[in-house]
Amino acid sequence: MAALDRSLISRLPLFRGLTPDEQSELLRSARSSRYAKDTAIFEQETDAHSFFVLIAGHIRVVRTTPDGQQVIARYISEGEIFGVAAALGRTTYPASAVAAVDCVVLAWPNALWPELARRFPAFGATTYKTVGNRLQETQTRVMEMSTEQVEQRVAHALLRLANQTGRKTDGGIEIDFPISRQDIAEMTGTTLHTVSRLLSKWEERGIIVSGRQKVTVKDPHRLVVLAENRDKG
Amino acid sequence: MAALDRSLISRLPLFRGLTPDEQSELLRSARSSRYAKDTAIFEQETDAHSFFVLIAGHIRVVRTTPDGQQVIARYISEGEIFGVAAALGRTTYPASAVAAVDCVVLAWPNALWPELARRFPAFGATTYKTVGNRLQETQTRVMEMSTEQVEQRVAHALLRLANQTGRKTDGGIEIDFPISRQDIAEMTGTTLHTVSRLLSKWEERGIIVSGRQKVTVKDPHRLVVLAENRDKG
DNA sequence: CCCCGAGTTTGCGCCAGCGCAAATTCTGCC
DNA sequence: GGCAGAATTTGCGCTGGCGCAAACTCGGGG
Numbered sequence: 001m002a003a004l005d006r007s008l009i010s011r012l013p014l015f016r017g018l019t020p021d022e023q024s025e026l027l028r029s030a031r032s033s034r035y036a037k038d039t040a041i042f043e044q045e046t047d048a049h050s051f052f053v054l055i056a057g058h059i060r061v062v063r064t065t066p067d068g069q070q071v072i073a074r075y076i077s078e079g080e081i082f083g084v085a086a087a088l089g090r091t092t093y094p095a096s097a098v099a100a101v102d103c104v105v106l107a108w109p110n111a112l113w114p115e116l117a118r119r120f121p122a123f124g125a126t127t128y129k130t131v132g133n134r135l136q137e138t139q140t141r142v143m144e145m146s147t148e149q150v151e152q153r154v155a156h157a158l159l160r161l162a163n164q165t166g167r168k169t170d171g172g173i174e175i176d177f178p179i180s181r182q183d184i185a186e187m188t189g190t191t192l193h194t195v196s197r198l199l200s201k202w203e204e205r206g207i208i209v210s211g212r213q214k215v216t217v218k219d220p221h222r223l224v225v226l227a228e229n230r231d232k233g
Numbered sequence: 234m235a236a237l238d239r240s241l242i243s244r245l246p247l248f249r250g251l252t253p254d255e256q257s258e259l260l261r262s263a264r265s266s267r268y269a270k271d272t273a274i275f276e277q278e279t280d281a282h283s284f285f286v287l288i289a290g291h292i293r294v295v296r297t298t299p300d301g302q303q304v305i306a307r308y309i310s311e312g313e314i315f316g317v318a319a320a321l322g323r324t325t326y327p328a329s330a331v332a333a334v335d336c337v338v339l340a341w342p343n344a345l346w347p348e349l350a351r352r353f354p355a356f357g358a359t360t361y362k363t364v365g366n367r368l369q370e371t372q373t374r375v376m377e378m379s380t381e382q383v384e385q386r387v388a389h390a391l392l393r394l395a396n397q398t399g400r401k402t403d404g405g406i407e408i409d410f411p412i413s414r415q416d417i418a419e420m421t422g423t424t425l426h427t428v429s430r431l432l433s434k435w436e437e438r439g440i441i442v443s444g445r446q447k448v449t450v451k452d453p454h455r456l457v458v459l460a461e462n463r464d465k466g
Numbered sequence: 467c468c469c470c471g472a473g474t475t476t477g478c479g480c481c482a483g484c485g486c487a488a489a490t491t492c493t494g495c496c
Numbered sequence: 497g498g499c500a501g502a503a504t505t506t507g508c509g510c511t512g513g514c515g516c517a518a519a520c521t522c523g524g525g526g
């Protein structure tokens with residue numbers, strides 16, 4: 001595995017700032033695994049044993065309420081670190097991580113975190129920076145949910161997905177993993193019905209094209225306008 | 234200042250795990266200041282020059298939308314660290330911090346963070362743990378805003394305030410800083426009108442007592458029921 | 467190639483909670 | 497002690513978006 005992963009890994013921002021030797025050392029203490037679509041990498045409330053880096057695929061981070069409703073906290077893309085509960089002093093995972101497509105993942109036992117963070121300060125710093133970004137993103141989301149209408153929130157969510165994981169095709173920017181109306185609803189705090197109505201409307205107007213578990217943004221600019229305008233639909 | 238602050242500080246959880254000598258050293262690099270009620274410790278989007286520990290008072294962390302609407306991200310209580318943007322790799326503050334009452338604050342230049350975190354690992358670890366807690370709280374808030382009704386959210390917010398900053402009085406648990414209906418609305422994503430109606434209803438039922446910028450929780454148990462029950466008011 | 471079931475669309479009725487507006491009550495300051 | 501302004505309360509009408517239900521569509525497995 002080492003050789004294969006080395007070439008993949010040296011490209012990832014998370015490992016910039018480490019020498020090839022250091023990268024090798026880091027990798028030596030990791031374990032690589034595959035997860036089939038729709039299987040869980042870890043489950044909410046269970047003992048946090050490891051932290052992870054996504055090598056290939058897309059992961060959905062989901063929180064479930066006591067009465068069973070689900071909310072999508074975020075999507076993880078290639079190269080991102082996730083499940084860092086332990087580095088933040090938690091002993092259990094606050095959410096579940098589910099493979100949105102077949103995934104390849106590196107895992108380190110949490111017990112190694114303090115040592116790794118000490119030995120590779122750049123690695124620790126990047127991780128904390130990531131956490132900082134996520135905290136800010138999450139707060140932005142609270143802000144959006146407090147002040148925006150559903151239409152704007154869905155527009156924002158699509159734009160974010162397009163930026164984060166969009167793949168340029170001839171027809172526009174396609175979100176490159178299967179995403180249902182229900183998923184979008186769980187990202188924006190609404191219902192799949194409302195999302196469906198919005199997407200239909202936008203498709204009529206040529207702003208997007210969408211199909212079963214698939215969305216392509218054709219006209220990001222008009223979507224930005226929708227996301228920002230409080231009035232008028 | 235040193236002598237005064239030392240006795241105050243050694244009680245704070247943030248400084249547990251440090252020897253008296255280390256505490257003194259940490260303090261030596263800090264600057265202490267007072268902030269009058271309603272003045273800003275730092276402002277959103279401005280250059281992050283320092284991080285802070287609240288010695289006395291209460292601080293409101295506020296994010297403002299491009300069109301001027303405000304959302305309260307959280308309240309900071311005595312002993313908490315805040316404005317740690319730099320430790321998370323940001324160069325500007327993502328929110329403003331405003332004194333909810335007259336406050337005393339310690340400030341360290343951000344430039345010292347790396348050195349301090351290295352020299353006092355317990356201090357760094359506690360800080361990151363705090364950040365982890367806040368990330369989780371913020372995500373919980375997203376979850377609440379996605380799945381709960383306004384009444385439940387307001388009940389949750391009051392319970393959290395009562396827990397975090399509640400002062401036991403003969404009449405119940407009093408939130409010990411001035412908080413308006415507007416503030417509660419900005420914490421829960423609703424309007425001051427709706428908050429006012431809810432508080433009136435709860436006061437009729439003897440669950441709380443409230444006045445101008447003041448709320449006292451008389452019957453936390455019934456508030457918990459309200460916070461958890463999706464149906465029936 | 468057909469069928470099954472998950473995912474999606476769409477119609478309809480309703481209501482929680484917002485927006486607006488006006489009245490009322492504090493409270494700190496002069 | 498009274499006044500001006502801020503905070504709060506309350507009424508009223510409206511509507512965005514949810515809940516329910518039914519129809520439809522598509523893609524993959526048999």
